[in-house]
Amino acid sequence: MAKEITDRSENYSQWYNDIVRKAGLAEHSAVRGCMVIKPTGFAIWEKIQSQLDSMFKETGHINAYFPLFIPKSFLSKEAEHVEGFAKECAVVTHHRLMNNPDGPGVVVDPSAKLEEELIVRPTSETIIWNTYKDWIKSYRDLPILINQWANVVRWEMRTRPFLRTAEFLWQEGHTAHATKAEAIEEAQQMHEVYARFAEDYMAMPVIKGAKSANERFAGALETYTIEALMQDGKALQAGTSHFLGQNFAKAFEVKYLDNNNKEQFVWATSWGVSTRLIGALVMTHSDDDGLVLPPKLAPLQVVIVPIPKPNGVILEHAEKIVAELKAKGISVKIDRDKKNRPGFKFAEYEMKGVPVRIGLGMRDIENNQVEIARRDTKEKTNVPMDGCADYVAKLLDEIQDNLFQRAKAYRDDHITEVDSYDAFKEALEQKGGFIKAHWDGTTETELKIKDETKATLRCIPEDDGGEGKCIVTGNPSKQKVIFAKAY
RNA sequence: AGGGGUGUAGCGCAGUCCGGUUAGCGCACUUGGUUUGGGACCAAGGGGUCGUAGGUUCGAAUCCUAUCACCCCUACCA
Incomplete structure (x- = not known):
């Protein structure tokens, strides 16, 4: 019994780091504060992305992409905004390297200094509102409902995988409206979308509310937040939606003519969630045996483990089950490895958070049954092979629900x-x-x-x-x- | 950013105080065999500029200087 993950009670931070690494979600890179998101971690992000993206589309939003670099002067235009971010920005000062005249390697070419430095975006309000200025002339141009999936950089001093990294992935919605009421409604709508996503897909209960003036996003008049509770009793801000008033419209002179031919400033919102959600997911559900994922976001929902090892008869039955599960839209794979023994594989898949494991050996086939183990409670049940796909489909729903109820009970208790x-x-x-x-x-x-x-x-x-x-x-x-x- | 700690094979570590053949161990990996319903065993192998850069020395993983990265606790942030 090789225990690979530190117990939560022993060292919570270490437990979190162990899971991130052992479950193959991410690892440290050669770059300070930046992580490599590994295939499993990125697959979770893709699940999050695709679900959120369709929710954004349902609420009338479309995607676009704005530049990574922002002219320094843009950040000076909204006083409160710059106050909130200026200290932690990466700055591009040159545009060329040259061979080192004094030795091997390359150095920054001093003659390639930029006239105006570029800031690597910590968030995109400024470059986007500078663009919206040209897009918006009339009330007929409104509303603009745009989202972008992007990376941003905030030069954090202390970093932790997913929870706080210098570079992270996120989405940022930026909308422009004719009226204050409409903008507030938009900010509240997206706040609602985030809460629904957190609870229905991440199985993570959240408290919805507004931020105090002190905790508000720099430049916002109102910030709505969803707050989740982690297993160490600490809160995690999981998504924010901001009513920006006319601050950015005024800073970037974004005006439109209303139907009385009168010039008006535009009303704005912005809203975002990041790869931090993956950290939230880990800390909401996982246990001392490893990662626990809600079925709706698990890259792999079911694994079939031939016992003790794959052979023709077992694989034949396994393939049949795979076909039935796939027909139901369930992701599944057969472990065809011949080297490791079942016990090792069980522990391995538990560590990686696969929600359902099907054990299939000759004994099962003789009895016309399969052994189904659920990750959330670790219970094992023998079920008839015929119709086991229906059982699994129901079980995945049950696990999704159980994870939410369990997290909610913990949250409510705290x-x-x-x-x-x-x-x-x-x-x-x-x-x-x-x-x-x-x-x-x-x-x-x-x-x-x-x-x-x-x-x-x-x-x-x-x-x-x-x-x-x-x-x-x-x-x-x-x-x-x-x-x-x-x- | 302040305090504490760690960098030696993919992972976990010993060796460092007190410099001295060819730098070790466990796991993982490769090959062969025996095993096989909860983390198997035996045997034989492969893998290292000792974080990086300077310095001291006949000789540096070990001493000195600088530097980088990471971890833990505070502080700050999504």
Whole structure:
């Protein structure tokens, strides 16, 4: 029994790193802060992409692509925006290399200095709004509902695979609207889409809400967030949708003529989720034996393991099952390896998070049955070979549902409502997770709490519990809000 | 960014303090054989500029300097 993954209780961070590596999701690259997303990890991203993309299309959005490089001057145009990102940007200063005159290798050609430096996009609001300026003249040009799938770079000091890397993949939607109400509605709609995706596909329960002024996206008037809870009791912001008001329209002079022939500034939104979702997926469902994936996002849903090894008779039966499963749109493969023994393979597929494993040996064939093991509970059942594809199809749905219910039970169990600052601190210390408390609405109080407890205001949820008194200042509070230590 | 730690074969490590033949071990890999319903065993092999660059020395994985990367804990962020 070779244990390859550190237990969560022993070292949670190490557990996470072990899973990312042992399940083949990603590995460190030669470039500081940048990871190689390996085929399995990327296949999960492709699943996420394709589902989200179709949800974006359903809500009327189309894809486009804007440049990786942004002229430095663009970032100076929206004061708050630049404040939020300037410190962590990669800057391109030259456009040519030359042979090193003093030795081997190449050096930057000093004569190839750019007149204006280019910033590697940390997000694309500026280059996109600079473009929209030319696209929008009339109310008839609105709305513009564009999304782009892209990579972005934020020069983070400390990085962790998927959760925080210098370069990451994401999608960013950027929409332009004639009215404030329409833009707000758009931001809320995409917030809803993210929540639905998280719960229905990732099987990850989220709390929906708005960010406080302090936690808002730089340049936004309102930021909507979905907040998930990881198994170590820390919150993870999984997707944000921003109502940007007219800040970018004003900075880039994006105006349109309304039907009264009057010039108006355009209203904007932006919204995004990133490869961080893969980190969220890992930390929501996985256990000490390895990765656990919800069937809807698992690159491989079923594996058939011939026991003890493949032979003609076993493979013949296995192929039949494969055909039946594929007919149902289920992804499946037969393990044709002859070297390793079943026990090794079982452990291996569990580590890699394949939701369902079918064991098939001569004994099964004699009894006209297969052994079906589910990854989420590790239960094994013998089921009749005839109709086993139906059983598997139902089981995949059941696993998807069970993962959500399990995560939700954990999450709900880790929402603590408190009415005093002492209780707040105690809950945070003893239990972690989300803490629901009255807050007076001031940044000052929020920062005091953060400073004293390390907990941040995650969101102001939609379902408020009514008015009360702030746990810190005793001042009137409109509703309870959610605090947590966060990633 | 602050504190702590680690870089020796794909992975995990010993050797470093106290310099000295040809740099070892376990797993993984290759080949052959025996096995086979929860991480098999035996045997024979392959794989290393000891993170990188300088320096000290007759001689450096080992000492010195610089540098890079990664991990853990804080701080910051998607």
